[in-house]
Amino acid sequence: MSPGFQGRPRSAEPALPPGQYLTQDFPVLSAGPTPKVPLDTWEFVITTETGAEYRWSWDELMALPQETPTVDIHCVTRWSKRDTTWQGVSLDTLLDGVDTGAHYVQAHSYGGYTTNLPLDDLRGGRAWVAHTFEGAPLPAEHGGPARLLVPHLYFWKSAKWVRGIRLTPTDEPGFWETAGYHDYGDPWREQRYQGD
Amino acid sequence: MTDMSYLDGNMLDGPLRELFAVDLSTASGRCENCGMLGPMAGLRVYSHAPGLVGRCPNCSGVMLRLVRSPDRAWLDLRGSTYLQVPMPLDQPHPGPL
Numbered sequence: 001m002s003p004g005f006q007g008r009p010r011s012a013e014p015a016l017p018p019g020q021y022l023t024q025d026f027p028v029l030s031a032g033p034t035p036k037v038p039l040d041t042w043e044f045v046i047t048t049e050t051g052a053e054y055r056w057s058w059d060e061l062m063a064l065p066q067e068t069p070t071v072d073i074h075c076v077t078r079w080s081k082r083d084t085t086w087q088g089v090s091l092d093t094l095l096d097g098v099d100t101g102a103h104y105v106q107a108h109s110y111g112g113y114t115t116n117l118p119l120d121d122l123r124g125g126r127a128w129v130a131h132t133f134e135g136a137p138l139p140a141e142h143g144g145p146a147r148l149l150v151p152h153l154y155f156w157k158s159a160k161w162v163r164g165i166r167l168t169p170t171d172e173p174g175f176w177e178t179a180g181y182h183d184y185g186d187p188w189r190e191q192r193y194q195g196d
Numbered sequence: 197m198t199d200m201s202y203l204d205g206n207m208l209d210g211p212l213r214e215l216f217a218v219d220l221s222t223a224s225g226r227c228e229n230c231g232m233l234g235p236m237a238g239l240r241v242y243s244h245a246p247g248l249v250g251r252c253p254n255c256s257g258v259m260l261r262l263v264r265s266p267d268r269a270w271l272d273l274r275g276s277t278y279l280q281v282p283m284p285l286d287q288p289h290p291g292p293l
Contacts, residue, residue, distance in 0.1 A: 030201060031242050031249040033256060076246050112258075156246055176246055180263035180270030193265045 017187035020080040027079055028141045031175065035111040035140075035161050042145050044129060045164035046094060049102045056094070058145065061129065064089045069128060071151035073158070074187040086149055088130030091122040102167035106174055107148050110161040114174035116183060117150065117157055119167065126152055129162060154185040154192070205239035205250060211262055215269060218281055226277040229257030233280070236260075 016022065039058045046054040056064070068087045074080045106116045121127065130149040131138055138144035143160025150157050156176050177183050182191040190196060209221040226233045232254040239250035239259060250260035252275075261272040273279070 027244070028201075029245050031245045032251060032258070033201070175261075176263070179247055179261040179272045180265065180268065181246060193263075193268065 016080050017074050018190045020074055020078055020187065023079040023081055026081060026084075026142065027075070027077075029075065029077065029156075030141070030160070031113060032111055035109075037110050037145055037161060039145055043164075044094070044146070044162065046098055047164060047166045048098065048100045049167050049169055052099070054094075054098055061089055061131070061146070064093055067128060069149070069151075071149070073151050073155050076154040076156055076181070076185070076187075076192050080187075084151075085134055086128065086130040087132035088128035088146070088149060090125060091127040091129070092125060094129065095119075095123065098167075100167045102169050104168045104171045105165040106168055106172050107157075107159040107165045108163055109159045110163050112175075113159055113161070115148075115157050115159050116168075116172055116174045116177055117153065118171070118184070121150060121153065122165075126150065152186075154182075154187050156181065157185055201244065202240040202242050202251070205235070205237040205241055207241055207243065208236060208239070208248065208250060208260070208262070211248060211264070212271075215271060220279070220281065222282050224280040225259055226280075227252040227255060227257050227259055228275045228277045230255035231277075236279070 042058045044056045044061060066087055067090050068085060070083055070085045072080060072082045073084055103119055104116060105119050105122060106114055108114050128149040129146050131146040133142060138147060146162055148159040148162045171183055173183060180193055182193055182196055185191050206221065212220045220236055223236045224233055225236050230252060232252060234253065238253050240253055242249040242251065247261055247263035249258060251257060252259050257275055259275040263270040
């Protein structure tokens with residue numbers, strides 16, 4: 001072994017989005033008190049632009065086909081975390097059979113948080129309602145009972161304590177997007193703030 | 197359960213001093229959600245977040261959001277009906293408008 005060469009060469013690691021650093025822990029970010037949501041009253045609801053509602057109780061969510069994505073996540077506060085493993089229900093499954101002509105959604109959460117995304121970004125195996133993290137029920141401080149998981153966008157789009165999505169004809173900015181943050185939030189294009 | 201994840205509103209003094217010429221540490225604000233008037237220093241500020249979120253200590257309504265990028269700042273006060281700022285008596289003032 002040659003002195004001066006230690007560990008894995010950096011080229012073995014896939015690149016991080018610009019301006020991000022790796023963290024091993026899982027920082028807790030929160031814009032308010034952590035809501036306590038009992039599972040027997042928990043629900044997820046998709047509301048279309050015509051007002052039609054599609055509802056799932058906790059038991060009904062658990063009865064749907066489950067997926068276990070392993071993904072990297074990227075927070076706009078610049079930390080990234082590799083190979084996080086989740087379990088949840090794909091938005092493809094939840095949106096299957098939902099009749100809509102809308103192009104955007106506004107996700108809303110227990111506690112009042114909102115965030116906006118294009119509907120297409122919730123499709124194609126890229127978004128989940130996740131209830132399990134690293135094999136254990138998702139802790140409340142990380143968004144349990146269930147959070148949105150949309151790992152290809154900055155993590156503020158992955159709404160904690162998600163309660164539902166409203167399908168909207170136009171892009172309606174959410175909690176952080178009305179206060180300067182980007183409407184789309186692609187970490188690879190470093191879309192942190194409006195105009196980025 | 198006591199929520200210890202917020203700071204008191206005194207921590208807003210520095211960040212708001214960047215934006216305002218007046219000292220807001222002695223200002224009061226009225227919550228748009230519940231109507232309570234109280235010192236801005238009494239807000240519960242959630243700072244482990246992409247910005248600062250100041251919430252009413254009475255109803256937890258969001259009264260203030262402050263986001264800072266390297267070259268811009270955004271202040272959202274839609275949750276505050278008004279700010280009441282003490283003014284010095286010994287200074288000329290315009291009188292009732």
